[in-house]
Amino acid sequence: MSTLWSSRTLLASAATLAFMASLPLWGDDPAIGVGINLLVWVALSASWIVFSGLTGYISLGHAVFYGIGGYVTALLWLSVPMWASVAAGGVAAALLALVAGYPCLRVRGPYFVMLTFGLSQFVKFVVIEIETALQIGGRLIIGAPPLDIIYWLFLAMATGAVVLLAVIRYSRFGSGLRAIREDEVAAETIGIPTVKYKVLAFAISAIIPGLVGGTMLMRSGYLEPDTIFDPTVSLTMICIAVIGGGNTPATALLGSLLLVGLSETLWVRFPLVYMILLGCLLVTFVLAVPQGLLGLLAQLRHRLHSRGEK
Amino acid sequence: MALLELQNVTKAFGGLNAVDDVSFSVERGELVGLIGANGAGKTTLFSVIAGNLKPTAGDIRLDGKSIANLPPFRVSQLGIARTFQIVRPFLAMTVEENVEIAALFGRAQHGSVQARLEAAEIIEALGLASLRARRASELTLGARKRLEVARAIATQPHLLMLDEVMAGLTPTEVVEACEIIARLRNDLNLTVLLVEHVMAAVMRLAQRIIVIHHGVKIAEGAPNDIIRDPRVIEAYLGAGFEHAPPA
Numbered sequence: 001m002s003t004l005w006s007s008r009t010l011l012a013s014a015a016t017l018a019f020m021a022s023l024p025l026w027g028d029d030p031a032i033g034v035g036i037n038l039l040v041w042v043a044l045s046a047s048w049i050v051f052s053g054l055t056g057y058i059s060l061g062h063a064v065f066y067g068i069g070g071y072v073t074a075l076l077w078l079s080v081p082m083w084a085s086v087a088a089g090g091v092a093a094a095l096l097a098l099v100a101g102y103p104c105l106r107v108r109g110p111y112f113v114m115l116t117f118g119l120s121q122f123v124k125f126v127v128i129e130i131e132t133a134l135q136i137g138g139r140l141i142i143g144a145p146p147l148d149i150i151y152w153l154f155l156a157m158a159t160g161a162v163v164l165l166a167v168i169r170y171s172r173f174g175s176g177l178r179a180i181r182e183d184e185v186a187a188e189t190i191g192i193p194t195v196k197y198k199v200l201a202f203a204i205s206a207i208i209p210g211l212v213g214g215t216m217l218m219r220s221g222y223l224e225p226d227t228i229f230d231p232t233v234s235l236t237m238i239c240i241a242v243i244g245g246g247n248t249p250a251t252a253l254l255g256s257l258l259l260v261g262l263s264e265t266l267w268v269r270f271p272l273v274y275m276i277l278l279g280c281l282l283v284t285f286v287l288a289v290p291q292g293l294l295g296l297l298a299q300l301r302h303r304l305h306s307r308g309e310k
Numbered sequence: 311m312a313l314l315e316l317q318n319v320t321k322a323f324g325g326l327n328a329v330d331d332v333s334f335s336v337e338r339g340e341l342v343g344l345i346g347a348n349g350a351g352k353t354t355l356f357s358v359i360a361g362n363l364k365p366t367a368g369d370i371r372l373d374g375k376s377i378a379n380l381p382p383f384r385v386s387q388l389g390i391a392r393t394f395q396i397v398r399p400f401l402a403m404t405v406e407e408n409v410e411i412a413a414l415f416g417r418a419q420h421g422s423v424q425a426r427l428e429a430a431e432i433i434e435a436l437g438l439a440s441l442r443a444r445r446a447s448e449l450t451l452g453a454r455k456r457l458e459v460a461r462a463i464a465t466q467p468h469l470l471m472l473d474e475v476m477a478g479l480t481p482t483e484v485v486e487a488c489e490i491i492a493r494l495r496n497d498l499n500l501t502v503l504l505v506e507h508v509m510a511a512v513m514r515l516a517q518r519i520i521v522i523h524h525g526v527k528i529a530e531g532a533p534n535d536i537i538r539d540p541r542v543i544e545a546y547l548g549a550g551f552e553h554a555p556p557a
Contacts, residue, residue: 191386
């Protein structure tokens with residue numbers, strides 16, 4: 001707690017935020033693109049950690065919230081103000097999580113993982129069927145705001161997700177969620193309303209992915225159900241959390257930084273084997289650095305510290 | 311009015327009645343021992359009272375109000391805390407965090423500052439102060455049992471249910487544990503229901519003993535009467551043992 005709110009951390013956060021906020025003012029479009037990539041993954045992975053990182057229930061279906069956010073934004077596009085269509089995407093994602101969460105969260109472990117994956121595929125194919133029945137191959141989004149506005153929207157969402165995770169993790173609610181992760185029966189027995197907490201955390205962690213989905217739609221200018229519900233989005237959120245290690249805001253920041261940094265450099269140089277390299281990286285982390293970047297840094301600091309004392 | 315009252319409580323698993331038509335009550339401030347051979351249904355009875363299991367039939371009243379169909383978190387908020395025979399600490403958290411979280415919830419519902427103060431006091435009272443920054447996963451079984459009790463107490467219960475907290479402890483540790491329980495009970499005005507196999511501890515602590523055998527209550531009374539009760543001797547030691555010459 002003390003490390004999170006220390007003045008040094010706050011100062012570093014403010015500096016990072018100011019730097020990121022100024023990027024559209026001096027960067028070219030490709031630079032803004034890389035910035036957006038980073039912000040999107042920070043927003044998504046921090047949201048995922050709010051639920052899966054704190055409760056230990058691994059959601060393999062968070063892409064569905066991103067997708068439904070995009071889809072609802074596309075449906076409402078131009079019939080309501082722009083901001084309202086994006087906000088509706090976030091609301092729709094949270095509602096879906098509330099409705100789906102109640103039955104899904106009755107099971108744990110691999111069963112929950114499979115259910116969430118099943119849910120995301122189910123919604124994806126329902127949307128594809130609807131679009132096919134309506135004979136719509138894709139939806140064009142006209143009149144989206146310019147790139148720098150979109151960038152700042154993503155910045156707001158990434159900041160929101162990180163702050164949300166920090167606030168929840170160190171709150172009473174977050175303590176309850178972490179107790180559920182450790183031992184759900186014991187948690188319930190000391191007075192934690194586990195069902196309510198789990199469903200609530202699931203819904204909260206769906207909001208920002210919904211907003212990100214809607215904003216991503218404005219960026220691409222085109223909705224295709226296959227792309228917006230791509231399960232890779234879910235997988236990448238988990239990869240970032242694994243690479244980052246732990247369940248703190250720093251997990252999302254470090255993990256996203258490494259993943260986006262690597263994918264930007266690798267993708268440019270080795271477009272064909274880029275996914276293979278990323279896969280190898282993930283395997284390496286799971287096997288050799290299960291504590292993630294965060295754990296690695298803590299070990300290094302510990303080692304330097306003890307050497308300094310000698 | 312009794313603090314806890316069980317009326318004809320039955321818990322069936324398939325065709326087997328793990329708890330069979332059990333009735334008893336616990337008065338405020340009392341320390342009641344619950345004994346019986348392994349598999350007699352003592353832990354099941356605890357789980358039914360705490361809401362971890364739903365009773366098949368019968369009613370459970372706390373302060374006159376039925377709690378028989380409440381979920382465990384509600385029962386905890388109303389003031390019943392239990393420990394688990396096979397301890398369930400939050401392994402990745404420190405001793406401090408384990409107890410603090412319990413003080414945030416349960417009947418206590420403290421704010422974070424108050425929870426930290428309460429937790430520190432309870433940790434001290436249970437002799438865990440030197441281990442407060444250790445993760446629960448690093449503790450010995452004896453320390454884990456203490457942590458289990460600390461966490462239960464941190465919820466600020468009226469009724470504390472201890473499930474074999476002394477099993478596996480050395481004789482010296484048992485004496486120590488008895489002293490801790492007696493002191494806590496005094497200091498915190500607790501009512502205690504104690505499941506225990508260590509008879510020396512039950513004899514020393516309990517004002518009243520209830521004996522369960524195959525899910526049925528077979529005896530209830532003062533400790534000295536209970537150990538002379540032929541039904542209890544039969545259940546524990548086998549029929550005919552009461553005719554054996556005194557040792």
